Amino acid sequence: MSPSPLDLAQQKQQAEREALGRLKAAVMARLLEMKEMQPSEAERAHEALKGQCTDKRLPGDFKKQVLDRARTFECNANMRAATRAMEEAVDFALAERLKERSARLAMGRQWFAKACSLGANDEFRKATQRLIDTAMMTGGIYKPGQATRAKPADIAPRNTRFGKA
Numbered sequence: 001m002s003p004s005p006l007d008l009a010q011q012k013q014q015a016e017r018e019a020l021g022r023l024k025a026a027v028m029a030r031l032l033e034m035k036e037m038q039p040s041e042a043e044r045a046h047e048a049l050k051g052q053c054t055d056k057r058l059p060g061d062f063k064k065q066v067l068d069r070a071r072t073f074e075c076n077a078n079m080r081a082a083t084r085a086m087e088e089a090v091d092f093a094l095a096e097r098l099k100e101r102s103a104r105l106a107m108g109r110q111w112f113a114k115a116c117s118l119g120a121n122d123e124f125r126k127a128t129q130r131l132i133d134t135a136m137m138t139g140g141i142y143k144p145g146q147a148t149r150a151k152p153a154d155i156a157p158r159n160t161r162f163g164k165a
Contacts, residue, residue, distance in 0.1 A: 020057050027052050027066055034073040039111055042077035046070045075118035082111035086131035093139035105135055 003011075027049065034045045049070045053063040085108030092101040112120075112128050147153035 016057075023052075023055060023058065024062065027058075031066055031069055031073070034070060034077070037073070037077055039074070039077045039081045039114065042074040046074045071118055075115050075120055078111045078115035078118065079120055079124055082108045082115055082128055083131070085111060086128060086135060089135040090131065090138060093135050096139050098140050101135060101139065105132065108132070 030045060030049055030052070034042050037045060049066060053067060085104045089101045089104035089108060092098075092104060108128075109132070112132075116125060
């Protein structure tokens with residue numbers, strides 16, 4: 001006995017629901033992986049999620065929620081990386097390693113700009129700007145034993161006629 005057209009339609013709908021469920025589960029799994037990713041990986045994952053969300057079967061509110069959370073996770077990854085780079089820049093500046101400081105500042109500024117474009121909050125922006133200023137003003141100013149503009153080298157000849165010379 002062959003199945004009726006009604007049974008075939010119900011089976012087809014059930015298969016479509018299961019396929020949609022699997023697609024949603026795959027999207028959510030990829031989204032949850034983004035929480036601890038590095039910025040470059042998070043950016044690739046965000047682009048992949050955008051590609052997956054073009055599927056017409058996914059509901060609009062689900063797509064919006066997923067893309068908003070993916071954007072937030074990518075922003076958080078950039079914020080973490082920028083903060084870490086800025087703190088390393090300050091450490092390098094304290095150790096008078098100015099080339100490394102400059103390299104870390106450049107990397108940190110890139111991640112900072114990306115985080116700002118993704119919607120970083122004002123508190124993060126201000127804190128990072130303070131870290132940038134701290135790193136820029138630390139190090140490279142005073143080196144013991146070297147003349148500075150404020151205290152030039154004493155190149156005058158010593159006067160030997162004084163008793164305390």
